[in-house]
Each structure stands twice: as structure tokens, then as C-alpha cells.
Amino acid sequence: MAEYKFDTVKVRGGYNSREHNNSVAVPIYATAAYDFDGYDHFNRIRAGAELGYLYTRVANPTVAVLEARVAALDGGVAAIGLASGMAAVSYSILAVTGGNGRILSTKQIYGGSFDLENDLFPSLGVDFDLISHKSSPDEWEANIKEDTKAIFVESISNPGAKLLDIDALAELAHSHGIPLIVDNTFATPYLFRPLEHGADIVVYSATKGLNGHGNAIGGVIVEGKPFAWTEKKFPHFHKRHWVTRDLHDEERSFAEAFAQMPFTAYVRTTLLAYLGAALSPYDAQLILIGLETLSERVSKQIANTRKIIEYLKTREDAVSWISYPELEDSEYKPLANKYFPNGAGTVLTFGFKGNDEQLNKLLKATKIFGYQVNVGDAKSLIVNSPKTTHGELRPHELAEADIRPDTIRLSLGLEDAEDLIADLEQAFSEAGFKTIN
Numbered sequence: 001m002a003e004y005k006f007d008t009v010k011v012r013g014g015y016n017s018r019e020h021n022n023s024v025a026v027p028i029y030a031t032a033a034y035d036f037d038g039y040d041h042f043n044r045i046r047a048g049a050e051l052g053y054l055y056t057r058v059a060n061p062t063v064a065v066l067e068a069r070v071a072a073l074d075g076g077v078a079a080i081g082l083a084s085g086m087a088a089v090s091y092s093i094l095a096v097t098g099g100n101g102r103i104l105s106t107k108q109i110y111g112g113s114f115d116l117e118n119d120l121f122p123s124l125g126v127d128f129d130l131i132s133h134k135s136s137p138d139e140w141e142a143n144i145k146e147d148t149k150a151i152f153v154e155s156i157s158n159p160g161a162k163l164l165d166i167d168a169l170a171e172l173a174h175s176h177g178i179p180l181i182v183d184n185t186f187a188t189p190y191l192f193r194p195l196e197h198g199a200d201i202v203v204y205s206a207t208k209g210l211n212g213h214g215n216a217i218g219g220v221i222v223e224g225k226p227f228a229w230t231e232k233k234f235p236h237f238h239k240r241h242w243v244t245r246d247l248h249d250e251e252r253s254f255a256e257a258f259a260q261m262p263f264t265a266y267v268r269t270t271l272l273a274y275l276g277a278a279l280s281p282y283d284a285q286l287i288l289i290g291l292e293t294l295s296e297r298v299s300k301q302i303a304n305t306r307k308i309i310e311y312l313k314t315r316e317d318a319v320s321w322i323s324y325p326e327l328e329d330s331e332y333k334p335l336a337n338k339y340f341p342n343g344a345g346t347v348l349t350f351g352f353k354g355n356d357e358q359l360n361k362l363l364k365a366t367k368i369f370g371y372q373v374n375v376g377d378a379k380s381l382i383v384n385s386p387k388t389t390h391g392e393l394r395p396h397e398l399a400e401a402d403i404r405p406d407t408i409r410l411s412l413g414l415e416d417a418e419d420l421i422a423d424l425e426q427a428f429s430e431a432g433f434k435t436i437n
């Protein structure tokens, strides 16, 4: 599909109906296993000498369409669908480290990823150096240690929508022989394609904007053009394994057997095969349906985000600050101009001036904005991040992550902007602020 533009690929990429009984919709291959024409057939598929499927924990035709489509949308070489965004985050880190070493990341990331990096991974032999988004290039560089295996960042951070200079980070990572992994969940490939800015691996929670309808949990890892995985730093891609043996039982390394996509092959053949966070074909189809309207949804959600910001600016009595990278006073405005010409995501945060009681009233009073956590959805949400999506963080960690106690996060959906504004207006009033508009 390389010759087609984004909107064509998002509807048709990775799928040829002629290969699926002319079915116009991508069929759900609800099967655990696949029949083989004898051992030869099985062995050819196993050795990669013939395309085919062995077992749905490792690959499935419905999931494969999603993988091919997201890879094409991002300009990647290959992708792998997984059971959740957290599976995509954790598998990408396990795959790059091979089970030991360090990752350089920031404190301004999704609470689940923060917890994973802070609490679980160190006990599995992978340590993290978490620095601030605002660190200078010198500080970034100073934190790359002998055993650092990758830089991991979010292109638009959760919840604060903080941006980074991805071109510069990719250059820095490469100058140290390590890849840049970007969690592009908030942006989606419609707003930003990290591989075009030097990133090597992209991860998604497909639960969010990729799907956009909040009816499935899923994740995707996309691999860009082959990274130079050196043997010294990444021996696991060079070690010969029985699992990647050829047709004649000669052991091969991932770099040898899958030169174009060693990372994806490693995730599929080891992590997915053994740890098993497989994406269900049912959920893959829901995500594929959601993807068909990605551009249309996100562009209207951006328009709604901008209208809500204009409204919030009129509510200085209840709103102490607004954070969105496009705002004139945002420190991220230059990066928004450079990287996000079509909008800097569909999530914004603001400071609420009320006390705890008023906050509870506000959150209970909204009739359209749901009090829930799934951003990027067609349905708008309002949530107090420090107590919910980032509730895993201790008070000092919240402060270091730049998440103030008064933070309210909005994710804008596809409703009518006037109704959304009226909903906030009546909720502010229920919380004890006068009606203005």
C-alpha cells in the first residue's frame, strides 16, 4: 500500500478481499489452531520458508491485517498486535533489553508505565533512569550509561500533553548506539509518525485513539527500518537459537533469520509465544473498524479541544491554568508548531480552583463528560488524574512528574462542542461557581 495516501491505507491497508473469500469486511478468524498438510507444511511455516499460521497465541489472520495496517500507517517495516497497551510497553522494553540493562525515560509518562518502570522492572533485572521532560540535552546525554539499551518516551505525555524534541532525541540515542522507543498513543499516526523523525520502535495502546470507541483493549508495537543492533549491546539478537532454526534444523539468530525485522520476530517468537499477551481476533476487528475513521474522528476531536480551550479561558473564576501545547503561553508551543501541525492531541489539562468538595460536585455533575479514564474515545471524559490514572504515584512522584494536585484532565470526543460547553458550564455551577455564559 506504499503508493496510497494515509486515508486510503487506514481503510484498506493490509487487506486483500480476494485472499479471504471476497469478504468486504475483514473476517474474524475465531480459531485457536490451523490445519497443516503434514509435517513438511508445518515445518516450512515454522522456519519462515512459507507464510502461514501455527497457533493464534503467536499470529492470527485478523490480527495480521491490523498489524500490516498500523505498520503501513506509521511507515514501519512490521508490527505486532498485543493484548493491551501495557503489553506493548512491557514487551518493547523486554525485547530491547533482553532482560538486563537500563532504559532512559522521563517522569512524565502514563501512571501504569511509571509503575512498571519503577516497581516491577527493577525486580526483573531492568533498571530505569527517569529524568524530567525539561532536562537539557546535556542532562539527557549524561544519563546515558554504559548499559543503557534505549530511550523510551511518550510523544505527547499523559496527562500533561508535554512534548519532546523527537528529532534531537533520536540523534542522541543513535550517537550512543541505542534505539529510541516512542509511545505514540495520544498522537496516533494521524497526528504524528515518530519513525519519520528518527524513532526506531513505536508503541501504542490501541485501546485509545486508534480504536476510538472504547470497546476493546489492545496494543501494537511497530518496528521501523532495521536498527543497527550491535552484538556487544544486544547479544540476544545475535545469539543462535533453536527456536529460529531453518528447515534443516540449523540454529540461526534473529538478526540472521529476520534481517528486516529482528525486533518484531523476537517479540513474536519469544515474548508473545512464552508470555502470551495475544490480541483476540474479535478485538483486532473492532480496532480495525475504529481505524477506518481515525482521521475524521481525530480532526473533529481536535476542533472540539480548541473550542473547549476557548471556553475554559472565559472561566478564570474556576480555572487557574490551562495546559495544551498549542496555547501561546505554552513552553511546548514551538514543538507543537514543528511536530503537530494538525493538532497536539485530544487531551488537555486544567487547574480547578475549587476545594475537594467542589471537585467532587463537579465530577458528579457532568452529564455528557463521563467520569472515566479511556482517552481518545468518541465520548468525552473528565477525570482528576492525580487520584485516578496517576493514582499509583506517591505525592512527591506526582510533584516530580509535574502533575499538580488540582489537575483535571479532559479528553475530547465527538459530541457537539456547544453541548460540551453547556455541560461544563452547568457542572461548574453545581460546584458552586456562578453561571457566566
Ligand SMILES: Cc1ncc(COP(=O)(O)O)c(C=O)c1O
Binding pocket: 084, 085, 086, 087, 089, 110, 112, 113, 154, 158, 183, 185, 186, 204, 205, 206, 207, 208, 217, 218, 219
Ligand atoms: C500513553 C499510554 N501508554 C500505554 C497505556 C496502556 O494501555 P492499555 O490500557 O491499553 O494497557 C496507556 C493507558 O492509558 C497510555 O495512556
